[in-house]
Amino acid sequence: MQNIVTLQIDNHTVEVEKGTTVLEAARQIGVHIPSLCYMNLKDMCITNLPASCRVCVVEVEGRRNLAPACATRCEEGMKVHTSTLRVLNARRTVLELILSDHPHDCLICPKSGNCELQNLAATLKIHEIPFAGARNVLPIETSPSIVRDMSKCIYCRRCEMMCNEVQTVGALAAVNRGFVSTISPAFHENLADSECTFCGQCVAVCPVGALTEVDHTNRLLRDLNNPKKTVIVQTAPAVRAALGEEFGMKPGTSVTGKMVAALRQLGFQKVFDTDFAADLTIMEEGSELLDRLTRYLNGDKEVRLPILTSCCPAWVNFFEHQFPDLLDVPSTARSPQQMFGSIAKTYWAEKMGIPREDLIVVSIMPCLAKKYECAREEFSTNGDPDVNYSISTRELASLIKRANIDFETLPDEEFDQPLGESTGAGVIFGASGGVMEAALRTAYELYTGKTLDKVDFEETRGLQNIKRATIDLNGTKLNIGIAHGLGNARKLLNEIREGKSEFHAIEIMACPGGCIGGGGQPLHHGNSELLKARSRALYEEDKHKPLRKSHENPDIVRLYEEFLGKPLSEKAHHLLHTHYFKK
Amino acid sequence: MSEIKIPQNKIDQLLDICNEHGNQPGELINILHKAQHLFGYLPQEVQRIVARQLGIPVSKVYGVVTFYSFFTMTPKGEHPISVCMGTACYVRGAEKVLDEFRRILGINVGETTPDGKYSLSSLRCVGACGLAPVVLIGEKVYGRVVPGDVEKILKELE
Known part of the structure; x- marks a missing residue:
């Protein structure tokens, strides 16, 4: 051999x-x-x-x-x-040198307890640092999603690799030389002024506290204790598949019921589900797909195909920055987070008689770009955002711990109605391929008028860089593509730009594995076994849902009957669709 | 630093430079050399144009510009002042001369006065050690400079 x-x-x-x-x-x-x-x-x-x-x-x-x-x-x-003794001595010296240029404020570092450098110093029993040399001290920089404290950087360059090789965003690079070198956007700009998409993959792999998320937990605690406000919450599908890890549970343990119970204990008046809005997204995005497809088949040469999904805010930032010539290609449907906020602050608030200004909508997201997305101007009315702010899976875990809740022993509780009702199609939004599968379940039945024998489209699942499949819609061949990671997305976008794309519909998620690998999740550190386990949890939950197709969600049907009319109606356009900006 | 608008004919010359090198990312350093020769320095706008032409992130270009000390993002003054800090000049008091330039001009090494008249840099040995300490302003060499001469030299240039 x-x-x-x-x-x-x-x-x-x-x-x-x-x-x-x-x-x-x-x-x-x-x-x-x-x-x-x-x-x-x-x-x-x-x-x-x-x-x-x-x-x-x-x-x-x-x-x-x-x-x-x-x-x-x-x-x-x-x-x-x-x-050997020689190895141990060398390893100790290396670590002592790294620590000599690292702040020693571990007690108050946001990464404390989850820091690879701290763990290593503990393992090697380093209790003093013999080198009292210079320190590279840099200001802490904040952006809508990500905080950079580069004094803590150890120059591992994992963030640079994620930003350049995996995501091909190129916001971060090594700059300067020697002792004063650092990782930074061009011209030491703030991330908000760079090409950064806020996908947060740099945060997901940073071994130390140099890259962390903007923390909204204290703001949330104040709002929850404000008697004048009604505070409601929506939880993204991927959160339930990873939250348990923060409490020592096995990766892939679905904790939906416990999460709902914990959110109620934290004081949210209503615990709703972004999965509801995911079902709504399918109604709008699926209808848009069928509309474009039908026009195309009828010989309309102007129609833009393939249609691209638009649920992922980092992906939206990416094409706004990198493909400004293709802004009319993606679906105009807002993301589930924003659809939820829009419906909660109109339909639901009116139903409940709550004035808009007294209603606070919080989202729990596996994502850091969602923090940026909900602050986008177009998603607010008279300065009041549809979603007030977004907190990550990690921030939720921290809130639960602070509230002295014993997460593992919590009973399983159900979401509130009506914005908590969802189908299995909404659940799988959290994994790469899930949005496409959910869309296919609905598009097939609406297009053909037939009932699907088997709702599982296995060809959409898995961690392959780019997934391709052809779906038979009663004689009409639908070519679909799925990409996760923005580097893979770029390949498909380049094909579209060159007019070579074979697809009718493409799903894109910015993070590896989809939202389950999001920048707001328990840190994956590049471990794909973790992503596979989380994805299994979502497909398992889908399998056991009584309803598995978005258009069968009774509360979605009611929402259209009572409020929106039909998909792509004028009201739906106003509340559930958006437009994109050249950046 | 305020944004300086580059005239179109200079931009065209920059695009020609990129084209001559096939817009190849591997040619970045050669292109930056020529660009700096063309502009005297490498402002943000130049770096953004080069990045776009080569199809690479501007952060990468900035990384290269800040790595090599030859590249500069500060425009040189009308009168570029270089104080020799080579061994001979140093031991004969070049540092004090440099400090006097700093004090009077109110700028540090690597900077340019806000009116664009003077820029200050240090260099290592111009081969005129017999004249130490040496100051080079433009092409003109000043020898045996003492701090007391600095004010007079600057007056001459006005």
């Missing part, structure tokens, strides 16, 4: 494929060599390998110098030692 090499790591004999790094080989046999800068996104075939932190150094027999395990390929007969 030419492609297999045999080596020894700490006296274990290991056989690995040629090209495997010492670090990966060691992890395969349970020898966990510590690392900081290294990150391997196996499913996206991208590895962050600057070999810059040197925390993973090991001793290789016959070599004079210690070798970084992350960047050293296994060779036949190699003998590796991962914890």
Whole structure:
């Protein structure tokens, strides 16, 4: 076997494929060599390998110098030692040097308890820092979604890799030289003035407290304690598949009922579900797809196909910045978060007799771009936003802990009605391919007038970079594409720009795996097994829902009967659709 | 720094430079060299144009510009002043001369006065060590400069 090499790591004999790094080989046999800068996104075939932190150094027999395990390929007969005295001393010195240029305010750092550097310092039992050198002190910068505290940066460059290689956004780069170098947008601009989409993938992989989210929890606590305000909440589908992880539960544990119970205990007057608005999105976006498709089939040459989904605010920011010539291609449907806010502050508020100014709509989102989205001017009436603010899955977990709620022992509770009623189609919005599958379930039945034998469209599921399928709508062949990660989206957008796109409809989600891998979720650190587990939780929940098609949601049907008329009506256009801006 | 609007003919020349290098991202450094020769410095607008032509993020361009000390984002003054800080000049008091320029002009090394008249930089050895300490203003060399000469030199330039 030419492609297999045999080596020894700490006296274990290991056989690995040629090209495997010492670090990966060691992890395969349970020898966990510590690392900081290294990150391997196996499913996206991208590895962050600057070999810059040197925390993973090991001793290789016959070599004079210690070798970084992350960047050293296994060779036949190699003998590796991962914890000799020499290695431990070197690793300690490396860490002491990193810590000598890092603030020591761990107690009040937003990342405390979830920081790879802090954990490593604890593991290596570092209790003093012998190097009292200069510090790179930089101002803390805030934007609508992301806070950058670059004094805490350890130059692992994972954020730069996510921003450039995975997302191809290019907002972040290494700038300056030597000791004063840092990771920054061009010209040290604020992220808000750069091409940043606020996808938050930089936050999701930052090992330290350099990149964190804008925290709205204190604002929320004040609002919840204001007797003049009615505070209601909507929860995005992906949140229920990951929130449990913050309480030590197994990844992939669905905690919908407990989450509802916790939100009620926190003091929200109504606990509603963004899944309801996801069903509503399907009615509008699905109708728009069928409208464009029908016009196209009738020979209309002007019609813009493929239609692109528009639920993901980071994706919207991306095409506004990078593809301003294609602003008429995406669906005009607002995202579920914004549809919810719009309906809550009109239909529901009128029904309940609550004046708009006394109603506060909060969203719990797996996403940091949602913080930016709800602050967009076009989503407000007389300065009052449809969704007042958005908090992340992580922020919700922190609120639950602060309220002394024992999350694991909570009973399962149900969402409130009517904006809490949802179908399985709404639930799967949280995983890449889910919006397309939900749209297909409805589009098929509305277009053909037939009932689907099987509602599962398995070809839309999974973590492949780009998924393609052809769906037979009673003789009409519908070509669909699904991309997650903005780098994959860019490929499909370039095809459209060049007039080469084979698709009629494309779903795009900015984050790896879709919303389940969002920048507001428990940090995934590039671990795709975590994403797979979360996605399984959503499809499992869908499977057990009594209703699995958006157009069968009785409260959606009622909403159209009582208020909106029909999909794409004038009122629906006014409340549920938007337009895009060149940036 | 206020945004300076670049005239169209200069922009056209910049686009020509990018085209001559095939708009290749790998040619970034060569293009920046020529652009700096053309403009005297590399303002934001120039970097944005280069980024767009090469199809790379402007943050990358900025990263390269800030990495290499040859590139500058500050326009040179009408009278670029360079104080030699080579060994010979240094031991004969160049630092005090530099401090006097700083004091009178109110700018630091690498900066330009707000009226655009003077810019200040330091360099290492111009090969005139016999004249140490040496100050170079434009093409003219001033030798055996003492702090007391600085005011007089600047008066001459007015």
